[in-house]
Amino acid sequence: MHGTTTTQRRISPLIDPFARAITYLRVSVTDRCDFRCVYCMAENMTFLPKADLLTLEELDRLCSAFVDRGVRKLRLTGGEPLVRRGIMTLVASLSRHLKRGTLDELTLTTNGSQLAKYAAELAEHGIERVNVSLDTLDSDKFRDITRWGELDKVMAGIDAAQRAGLRVKINAVALKGVNEDEIPRLIEWAHGRGMDLTLIEVMPLGDVGEGRLDQYLPLSMVRAELAKRFTLDDIDYRTGGPARYVNVRETGGRLGFITPLTHNFCESCNRVRITCTGTLFMCLGQEDAADLRTPLRASEANDLLLAEIDRAIARKPKGHDFVIDRRHKRPALARHMSMTGG
Ligand code: SAM
Numbered sequence: 001m002h003g004t005t006t007t008q009r010r011i012s013p014l015i016d017p018f019a020r021a022i023t024y025l026r027v028s029v030t031d032r033c034d035f036r037c038v039y040c041m042a043e044n045m046t047f048l049p050k051a052d053l054l055t056l057e058e059l060d061r062l063c064s065a066f067v068d069r070g071v072r073k074l075r076l077t078g079g080e081p082l083v084r085r086g087i088m089t090l091v092a093s094l095s096r097h098l099k100r101g102t103l104d105e106l107t108l109t110t111n112g113s114q115l116a117k118y119a120a121e122l123a124e125h126g127i128e129r130v131n132v133s134l135d136t137l138d139s140d141k142f143r144d145i146t147r148w149g150e151l152d153k154v155m156a157g158i159d160a161a162q163r164a165g166l167r168v169k170i171n172a173v174a175l176k177g178v179n180e181d182e183i184p185r186l187i188e189w190a191h192g193r194g195m196d197l198t199l200i201e202v203m204p205l206g207d208v209g210e211g212r213l214d215q216y217l218p219l220s221m222v223r224a225e226l227a228k229r230f231t232l233d234d235i236d237y238r239t240g241g242p243a244r245y246v247n248v249r250e251t252g253g254r255l256g257f258i259t260p261l262t263h264n265f266c267e268s269c270n271r272v273r274i275t276c277t278g279t280l281f282m283c284l285g286q287e288d289a290a291d292l293r294t295p296l297r298a299s300e301a302n303d304l305l306l307a308e309i310d311r312a313i314a315r316k317p318k319g320h321d322f323v324i325d326r327r328h329k330r331p332a333l334a335r336h337m338s339m340t341g342g
Contacts, residue, residue, distance in 0.1 A: 013070035014309070016282075016316035024240055024271035025071045027063060029087060030079040031276055031339060035111050036147035037135075039173060039202050039215050043147060054278050056090045058296055062274060065302050067097050069309065072104040073240055079276070082114035088121055095125040105240075109133065109171070113149065115157025119164040129167035131198075132158055136172075136179045137189060145178065162193070169196045169239075169256075176217040183222060184229055191253025198243050198256035203285075219259045226255075240270065260285070266319025272312075275339050280312050285320020 014022035032047050033040075054062065063074055074094060081087060097103035105128070112132040122130070134154060136142050142151040161168050170190045174180060183199065190197040199222060202215045226232060231249035238245075243256030266283075273281045278293030290312035295304035 014066075014313045016313050018316075018318055020269055020316075021070065022270060022272055022313055022316075023071055024073045024075070025063065025066045026075045026077055026271060026273045027059065028077050028079060028273070028275050028339060029059060029081050029090065030084040032083055033078060033080040033111070034083055034113055035080065035149045037145055037149075037173075038147065039175065048277065053276050054293060054296075056086050056093075058278065058293075059090055059276075060093050061302075062278060062292060062296060062305070063094055064097070065305055065309065067103050068302075069306070074103060074106050076106075076108040078109075080111050080113065081108050082110050082118055084276075088118065088125075091122065091125050091127070095127075098126040105129075107131070110157075111146070111149065112154035112157035112161075116153070116160040119157070119160040119166060122161075123164040123166055127166060129169065130161055131169045131171050132161070133171045133173075134158075135175065136182055137185060138182070141178065141182075145175070158193075158195075167195075168193075169198060171198050171200055173200045173202055174217045174219060174222055175202065175215050178215075180217055180222065183226065187226075187230070187248060187253070187255060188251060191248065191251035194253075196245075196254040196256060198258060200258045201260055203260055219257045223257065242269075260320070269316075269319070272316070280309070282312055282316040283320055286317050288315065288317065 016022060030053070036043050036045070063071075067074070074097075076087075076091070078084070084090075091106070094103075094106055098106055106125075107127060107129055108122075109131040110133070112134065115130070115132070132154070135145050137151070139151040142149060142154075158168055170186070172179065172183070172186055174183065179186070187197055199219055201217070201219050223232070230251070232246040232255070233249060235245050235247050235254070237254060241258075242260075243258050245254050245256045247253075248255050269283075273284065274292065275281070278291065278296060280290040280292050282288060282290075290308055292305060292308055292312075295308045298304050
């Protein structure tokens, strides 16, 4: 793996045109996944040829260049990050930035299917918390949503993560008529195990072969329903992500809401995303992107790469404008969430 040399280390932070410092990088390490969640992927997805993917060494070099420019938080995602072959080599290598104090957090978002295998190793490499995506506690429903997943495996993964001392946050996409009745149970279950729960609105990304309008459940409505049953106290707690949190008085746990549609959260955006082919997306909800793979491969030094990153950040847009309504049945963007990893 590439080391970070003093000449590569630049201290000038990445500041976008709206004076937002870019301190959070999300990296999709693969477009492949062992699940086929109905709101995320079509059942017959065509995946990228392996030759198009950045190697683990290239991913490390790219992440490290961002760390050198002031990124303090790195999140590995996918596809499913833990199905990328050799992923622990990348985690081990990136963990040097934690040891040096140049990175505050290295974390990942996972479907949990491989956590039983990797949790202990992740903890050894300085990972302190992981997000696990889980939309239901009912194994039949779980199979319907993920098409290919097994709830037992994910539960074993969560057990292993907690045993290894990792803090686990559960992310659940709120789906109309699918898990909306189950949300109180999810809250009680997650909080009962000492885990935060964050609810996410379905975002109109990629053609998944199912009507978005059928899946979309505004969290403003979920919150109103929950408020009949629980006491929800707004709190200032932030994790560097877009969730707004409440404390649930009855359970003593935290509940987050990620509401890209009912509440635009762009004004405090501190993040950018890289795909597994080295494409940099400056906004989850816009098409504009920068190819970082070409400058990365063109030279062993980072000058071309850093210049391209600077040009890209200089055009980071103010925000996105997702709309799901009867006039906008098509996806707002053609790419699937699995490309940028949420
Ligand atoms: N495989 C990993 C996982 O399951 O967490 C990481 C990638 S997955 C794309 C990241 C998150 O995006 C998951 O929580 C998933 O539920 C969510 N997601 C996928 N498609 C979505 C969509 N159209 N709208 C909202 N969330 C979505």
